[in-house]
Amino acid sequence: MPFHRFVEIGRVALVNYGADTGKLCTILDVIDQNRVLIDGPFPVTGVKRQQIPIRWLALTDFKVHIGRATRNKALVKAFNGSAITTKFAQSAFGKKLAAKTKRAAMTDFDRFKVMLAKKKRSVLINQELAKLKKAQAKK
Amino acid sequence: RGITTWSWLFECCSLSEASRGEKMTIHQFQVVGRGIPTEKNPNPKLYRMKLFAPNQVVAKSRFWYFLSQIHKLKKTSGQILACHEINEEHPDIVKNYGVWIKYNSRTGTHNMYKEYRDTTINGAVEKMYADMASRHRARFSSIQIVKAEIVPASAVKRPYTLQFINHKIKFPIPHRVQRVSSKSLRSTFVASRPSTFS
Numbered sequence: 001m002p003f004h005r006f007v008e009i010g011r012v013a014l015v016n017y018g019a020d021t022g023k024l025c026t027i028l029d030v031i032d033q034n035r036v037l038i039d040g041p042f043p044v045t046g047v048k049r050q051q052i053p054i055r056w057l058a059l060t061d062f063k064v065h066i067g068r069a070t071r072n073k074a075l076v077k078a079f080n081g082s083a084i085t086t087k088f089a090q091s092a093f094g095k096k097l098a099a100k101t102k103r104a105a106m107t108d109f110d111r112f113k114v115m116l117a118k119k120k121r122s123v124l125i126n127q128e129l130a131k132l133k134k135a136q137a138k139k
Numbered sequence: 140r141g142i143t144t145w146s147w148l149f150e151c152c153s154l155s156e157a158s159r160g161e162k163m164t165i166h167q168f169q170v171v172g173r174g175i176p177t178e179k180n181p182n183p184k185l186y187r188m189k190l191f192a193p194n195q196v197v198a199k200s201r202f203w204y205f206l207s208q209i210h211k212l213k214k215t216s217g218q219i220l221a222c223h224e225i226n227e228e229h230p231d232i233v234k235n236y237g238v239w240i241k242y243n244s245r246t247g248t249h250n251m252y253k254e255y256r257d258t259t260i261n262g263a264v265e266k267m268y269a270d271m272a273s274r275h276r277a278r279f280s281s282i283q284i285v286k287a288e289i290v291p292a293s294a295v296k297r298p299y300t301l302q303f304i305n306h307k308i309k310f311p312i313p314h315r316v317q318r319v320s321s322k323s324l325r326s327t328f329v330a331s332r333p334s335t336f337s
Contacts, residue, residue, distance in 0.1 A: 003311035005337055021320045029233045030308050031256050037233055049231050051258055055318055059337055068306045069232045 005059040007036065010066045012084055013057040014097070020047045022097070024088060025057070026079060029069045041075045044085065062087055163279070165191050165265045168198035171221040174212050185220070186210070191264045191284055195222050205283075227259040235300055236263035237290040242271060243281040250285075254297045260287060312337040 005011070011027045015038075025047040029037040034054055040047035049072075064078045088094040106114070168190050174183035186206060192198035199222055203214040238253045253270065255263040264287055271277040292304045315337035319325045 003313075003337070006309045006311050008309040009306070017318050017320050030303055031233050031258070032303065037231075037258065051262075054312065055316070058317070059312065 005061065007054060007059065008063070009068050010064040010078075012060045012062040012064060012088070013038070014060060014093075015047060015052070015056060016058050017056040018052070022101070023047045024060075024084065025052075026064055026066070026075065027057075028066070028075075037069065039072070039075060041072055041079055043072075043076055044079055060088060060093060061091065162265060162269060163193050165193060165261050165268065166198075167191055167225040167261055167264075168195065169221070169223050169225055170198055170202040170219060172202055172206065172212075172217050172219040174217050186212075189225065191261070191287070195224075198222055227261065230259045233258055235290045235292060235295050235304070236260060236287060237294075237296075238263065238267045238287045239285040240267070240271070241283045241285055242275070242277045244275060244277065252296070254290065254295060254300045256300055256303055260289075263287065 007027060007030060009027060009029060013025055013027060015021055015023050015025055023040065024045045025038040025040055027036045028039055028049075031037055031051060035051050036054055036057070037049070038047065038052050038057075039049040042048050062082070062084055064075075064082050064084060066075060066078050070078070089098065169187060170190060171185060171187045173185045174180065176183055188202050188205060190198050190201050190205075192201055199219055202219065202222075203217070206217070207213045233256060236255050236257060238255065240251050240253065242249060242251065253267055255266045255270075257263040257266060264284065267284075267287075268279060268282065271282055295301055295304060314335045316335060317333065
């Protein structure tokens with residue numbers, strides 16, 4: 001089972017713990033077995049330049065082409081150049097995350113709408129299922 | 140008072156919720172002192188030390204500890220002229236720090252050279268104290284820092300530090316234990332074993 005996501009310079013990760021939970025960041029340098037130096041970049045994702053334990057990160061599939069410990073301006077250019085924010089939002093990971101935050105922010109009215117939509121969907125499914133059963137019974 | 144001696148001791152030693160189990164945060168101070176001017180010696184020599192201590196109080200105390208070892212000067216016969224904190228010049232880049240120490244073990248006193256990778260010298264010195272405490276049971280008071288400075292990558296000695304000096308460093312997380320972002324989301328029981336593949 002080969003690994004596809006690595007802790008490396010330029011790897012985009014999601015912060016899973018601490019004050020910046022849920023924000024994307026880029027790994028700028030590896031300090032240690034357990035710690036890395038990250039930066040949002042701050043103007044793009046809101047994560048300041050800091051040390052962070054690897055345990056607090058979730059690696060994504062995306063990588064930015066930068067050198068070791070790039071400065072802010074070059075990092076923003078590389079990050080936006082690779083369109084990481086949009087690419088991440090379109091990825092499966094990003095979509096799941098968006099769905100989770102949406103679900104957590106649902107009001108009772110939203111839940112009501114979801115209930116109605118689920119009912120409609122199950123009606124359609126059952127109609128199709130009835131057709132298939134009928135076709136099977138005829139055989 | 141109707142309480143046992145152990146619980147009384149615990150109450151005396153207990154720390155606040157926030158500080159219990161936290162590492163001591165180290166700061167670097169520059170302390171300048173001299174002997175108190177007398178008629179015989181109206182302009183005593185100034186002595187300056189760069190120290191690592193948790194706060195200014197300890198810094199000043201350590202200043203006198205070292206000064207009295209080297210010169211015929213002590214707190215009662217001297218005065219501290221300045222005690223300023225020295226801040227890190229470039230806290231946003233990772234550097235290799237070499238720390239030269241002299242420490243007292245239970246049976247003797249030894250010199251050591253240790254290396255740490257960190258963004259600040261304060262962080263490296265904190266790591267050193269934690270490392271010495273865990274590996275050699277040496278406490279803050281038994282350790283004297285002879286020198287703590289940035290070591291260029293070409294001069295790094297320890298294999299543990301050397302393996303991270305690589306601009307193309309790349310490693311996977313073979314066994315990733317996902318950490319829950321908040322206690323309320325933690326579940327004691329789960330239906331299926333979590334995947335540790337990253």
